[in-house]
Amino acid sequence: MSVKHALLALLEKPRYGYELRAEFEQRTGASWPLNVGQVYTTLSRLERDGLVEAGGTDAEGRSLYQLTEAGQAEVKGWFDTPVERTQPQRDELAIKLAVAVAVPSVDVGKVVQQQRNATMQALQGYRRQARSGAGDDLPGGLVLDRLVFAAEAEIRWLDHCESRLRRAAASSTAPEPVQPEGESR
């Protein structure tokens, strides 16, 4: 995730580092905690790249950062560009299932079921967060919804995997382990 761009966007008004971190966490429902060191490292890189500049100090003497013109253009570019899909080959779960199907000693159904239980428990956790008011403000709610939709999609995909595995097992007459392509004869 581009912490850099999110922090830049939050500098629509001058802020100091600690405030920026608090703002980020509040807006994203504290789903991705940042340490303040990360924030200052990012800010100094942004300053080096000419995207932010020191903007004086506030009443309590804290150094404020503000966007440069280049920084404003960078923020606009970020919002104008769709986020790239993450690389599917880095998806550990997909790799694990693909390999599980190929390794005869592995009970693939059990792998699917265990993953589904774990993801359902995560989903129940999001639900508890939502019920305790974590998603009541709009930005926090949208982030929580995103996590719910992602977990839901994973469980649906696992259901789908299970159903394909069962079909494959039913259609294979040989007493061999399930083949990855159930439809192939």
Place this chain on the structure above:
Amino acid sequence: MSEPVLRLTDVSRVHGTGAAEVHALRGVSLAAYAGELVAIMGPSGSGKSSLLTIAGGLDSPTSGSVEVAGQDLDEAGISGRAKLRRTSVGYVFQDFNLIPALTAAENVALPLELDGAGRRAAQKAARAALDEVGLDGFADRFPDEMSGGQRQRIAIARAIVGDRRLILADEPTGALDTETGEDILRLIRARCDAGAAGVLVTHEPRYASWADRVIYVRDGLVVDEAGETPDAALAEEVEA
């Protein structure tokens, strides 16, 4: 821990005989306690709806036993089961199952009137139940004049009226959009938090996540369970 509101013990259900024999359930045991919502998930034909109709006494198991509120459904007989359905069990179905010629309040009052309650008392309880599901002001409307979400709310009011201890919901969100479905689950959950036991059949993970426990059914068998066990839930209560 107290007795469960619903207890299924080694329940099997076989339809047909001989070559045409279909095993809808093959020895399912399950309990739902007061204050608890249990979700049942599984693909089409896995037996999850059979499980619900048997739990509510709409169908009888081929073998095994079902207890609702401490009463064995087989021993209760036909009239005893009918009484239990009118007084202790509330159903919510995907297609609402409302009577179009009756108003919202009349639909909700019906089980009470069938059980012998006076018309006025039944209407009063029905209106209170409609208030509880956010339909105050809609009591005299007919189902056809209302949206899908509102119709499902009537069905929930009918399922909770008269203080039912067991709520059985079969894909209650199936005909609704996501936000409206969430509202319906919120109502079912609130009723369980208020002390009812709930069993929710769904194939949607997002709605199952409202439950304390999620049970997976495959080929008429419970294959696994995710979420808190009743014992874990109890331990939390003790700590709190």
